[in-house]
Amino acid sequence: MEELLTAISRFISERDWEQFHSPKNLAMALSVEASEIVEHFQWLTEGQSRTLPPEKLAEIREEIGDVMIYLTELADKLGIEPVEAAKAKVAINEQKYPAELVKGKASKYTEYS
Amino acid sequence: MEELLTAISRFISERDWEQFHSPKNLAMALSVEASEIVEHFQWLTEGQSRTLPPEKLAEIREEIGDVMIYLTELADKLGIEPVEAAKAKVAINEQKYPAELVKGKASKYTEYS
Amino acid sequence: MEELLTAISRFISERDWEQFHSPKNLAMALSVEASEIVEHFQWLTEGQSRTLPPEKLAEIREEIGDVMIYLTELADKLGIEPVEAAKAKVAINEQKYPAELVKGKASKYTEYS
Amino acid sequence: MEELLTAISRFISERDWEQFHSPKNLAMALSVEASEIVEHFQWLTEGQSRTLPPEKLAEIREEIGDVMIYLTELADKLGIEPVEAAKAKVAINEQKYPAELVKGKASKYTEYS
Numbered sequence: 078m079e080e081l082l083t084a085i086s087r088f089i090s091e092r093d094w095e096q097f098h099s100p101k102n103l104a105m106a107l108s109v110e111a112s113e114i115v116e117h118f119q120w121l122t123e124g125q126s127r128t129l130p131p132e133k134l135a136e137i138r139e140e141i142g143d144v145m146i147y148l149t150e151l152a153d154k155l156g157i158e159p160v161e162a163a164k165a166k167v168a169i170n171e172q173k174y175p176a177e178l179v180k181g182k183a184s185k186y187t188e189y190s
Numbered sequence: 191m192e193e194l195l196t197a198i199s200r201f202i203s204e205r206d207w208e209q210f211h212s213p214k215n216l217a218m219a220l221s222v223e224a225s226e227i228v229e230h231f232q233w234l235t236e237g238q239s240r241t242l243p244p245e246k247l248a249e250i251r252e253e254i255g256d257v258m259i260y261l262t263e264l265a266d267k268l269g270i271e272p273v274e275a276a277k278a279k280v281a282i283n284e285q286k287y288p289a290e291l292v293k294g295k296a297s298k299y300t301e302y303s
Numbered sequence: 304m305e306e307l308l309t310a311i312s313r314f315i316s317e318r319d320w321e322q323f324h325s326p327k328n329l330a331m332a333l334s335v336e337a338s339e340i341v342e343h344f345q346w347l348t349e350g351q352s353r354t355l356p357p358e359k360l361a362e363i364r365e366e367i368g369d370v371m372i373y374l375t376e377l378a379d380k381l382g383i384e385p386v387e388a389a390k391a392k393v394a395i396n397e398q399k400y401p402a403e404l405v406k407g408k409a410s411k412y413t414e415y416s
Numbered sequence: 417m418e419e420l421l422t423a424i425s426r427f428i429s430e431r432d433w434e435q436f437h438s439p440k441n442l443a444m445a446l447s448v449e450a451s452e453i454v455e456h457f458q459w460l461t462e463g464q465s466r467t468l469p470p471e472k473l474a475e476i477r478e479e480i481g482d483v484m485i486y487l488t489e490l491a492d493k494l495g496i497e498p499v500e501a502a503k504a505k506v507a508i509n510e511q512k513y514p515a516e517l518v519k520g521k522a523s524k525y526t527e528y529s
Contacts, residue, residue: 078191078273080277081273081276081277081280084277084280085276085280088280088283088284091289091293092287092289092292092293092294093293093294094294096294097296097459099236099237099239099240100231100239100240100242101231101234101235101236101239102236102458102459104224104227104228104230104231104239105228105231105331105454105457105458106458107224107227107228107257108221108224108225108227108228108334108338108451108454109451109452109454109455109458111217111220111221111224111225111257111451112221112224112334112447112448112450112451112452113448113451114217114220114221114264115217115218115220115221115444115447115448116448117217118213118214118217118218118444119441119444119445119448120409120436120441121214121409122214122349123212123214123215123348123349124212126212126213126214126217127212127213127267129213129268134268134269134270137268137270138268138270138275138278139275139278139279139282141261141264141265141268141270141272141275141276142272142275142276142277142278142279142280143276143279144220144224144257144261144272145261145272145273145275145276145279146276146279146280148254148257148258148261149276151227151254152254154240155242155247155250155251155254156247157247157250157251157254159254159255159257159258160191160194160258162251162252162254162255162258163194163198163254163255163256163258163259163262164193164194164197164255165251165252165255166252166255166256166258166259167194167197167198167201167255167259169252170201171201174205176204176205179205180204180205180206181205181206181207181209183210183346183347210346215345215346218341218344218345218444219345221338221341221447221451222338222339222341222342222345224338225334225335225337225338225339225447226335226338228331228334228335229335231331232328232331232332232335233323233328233522234522235462236461236462296459296460304417304499306503307499307502307503307506310503310506311502311506314506314509314510317515317519318513318515318518318519318520319519319520320520322520323522325462325463325465325466326457326465326466326468327457327460327461327462327465328462330450330453330454330456330457330465331454331457333450333453333454333483334447334450334451334453334454337443337446337447337450337451337483338447338450340443340446340447340490341443341444341446341447343443344439344440344443344444347440348440349438349440349441350438352438352439352440352443353438353439353493355439355494360494360495360496363494363496364494364496364501364504365501365504365505365508367487367490367491367494367496367498367501367502368498368501368502368503368504368505368506369502369505370446370450370483370487370498371487371498371499371501371502371505372502372505372506374480374483374484374487375502377453377480378480380466381468381473381476381477381480382473383473383476383477383480385480385481385483385484386417386420386484388477388478388480388481388484389420389424389480389481389482389484389485389488390419390420390423390481391477391478391481392478392481392482392484392485393420393423393424393427393481393485395478396427397427400431402430402431405431406430406431406432407431407432407433407435409436
């Protein structure tokens with residue numbers, strides 16, 4: 078993670094792009110990249126999405142890289158450590174969705190959120 | 191990262207939610223969470239987005255956690271390591287956007303993509 | 304459409320919100336509302352998405368209203384008429400995806416885009 | 417609007433694409449197209465977003481067309497009329513955000529939602 082952040086920072090500063098990378102703009106870029114992942118899946122069945130051909134996987138790997146880059150950069154700008162934030166959120170979700178109440182139910186999020 | 195993946199896997203399996211977590215559905219959830227970050231920024235100026243009050247930051251930290259959770263889970267389902275994918279993408283971007291051509295230009299992505 | 308635009312304009316101006324409604328911010332709000340539609344569908348099967356219960360439909364109707372509101376407002380700010388833009392795009396797509404080449408193929412968009 | 421819906425229906429049926437156009441998949445496509453609008457704005461200032469050059473406007477017009485197409489198709493599949501849904505939502509918002517309370521405040525949505 079630290080290596081990644083260093084690589085991103087150098088990439089941005091060599092191009093003099095800090096001026097464009099406000100948290101607002103990075104949030105936009107993050108959501109655009111997340112949608113580029115969605116685009117790969119929008120016409121596939123769930124079954125097809127579980128068995129992607131290698132060339133499709135290679136493309137999605139690049140999009141996942143893009144999401145990870147913007148997430149890392151945005152989090153860093155806000156003084157947030159994304160892996161720690163994710164662990165903390167799993168702990169919150171464990172309280173929010175008690176296993177005995179939501180087990181096997183797709184309705185979970187709506188009914189318990 | 192490994193600890194995070196273990197925590198996510200246990201959380202999902204205790205709730206019997208693997209059945210809902212196809213790559214297609216996880217891609218949707220990832221983009222929904224990314225938009226929840228955008229929602230915090232949509233009416234702020236770029237300047238305001240750089241100086242968020244602590245209670246706003248705490249909310250955004252949870253959303254960043256959610257994005258990281260779904261990104262980790264989706265990547266794992268596809269056999270992709272997100273930090274490695276991000277490093278590889280930075281290297282690709284270094285070729286795609288030569289510093290001397292795009293320095294200080296916001297038009298970078300459109301004109302060179 | 305004209306009545307809708309009048310209602311939106313009055314709503315915005317009564318609240319003195321024009322200052323926040325730059326095209327950039329409206330584009331963000333539009334994508335956030337589109338994601339709120341996605342959120343309703345993310346854990347459903349395609350089959351379930353075709354047979355929604357009335358209370359779910361009522362919620363989605365509100366989200367569709369939100370997307371339509373922001374789309375109308377953004378388009379108006381840019382001097383674009385959304386229904387005309389959509390008709391023009393259908394005509395473009397007819398050239399881009401010749402029926403005889405893409406008939407019944409999900410791979411259409413990727414392979415022919 | 418009716419002409420548009422007729423054109424879309426013919427376009428889809430000539431390509432035998434109804435099978436892919438479940439409400440779930442259409443919601444995904446809608447959000448992907450909304451993000452393609454966001455992509456045009458992500459590195460612009462709000463000021464720049466108000467004064468776009470003609471070639472940029474032409475590109476955004478196509479994306480607005482795409483959003484309108486998928487919104488129309490999704491709404492039709494669900495038996496919803498998007499312009500009516502938008503008018504109904506403006507009326508709801510008038511109650512939700514009383515002009516005297518939210519006038520000129522960007523914090524509106526968060527504090528009153």
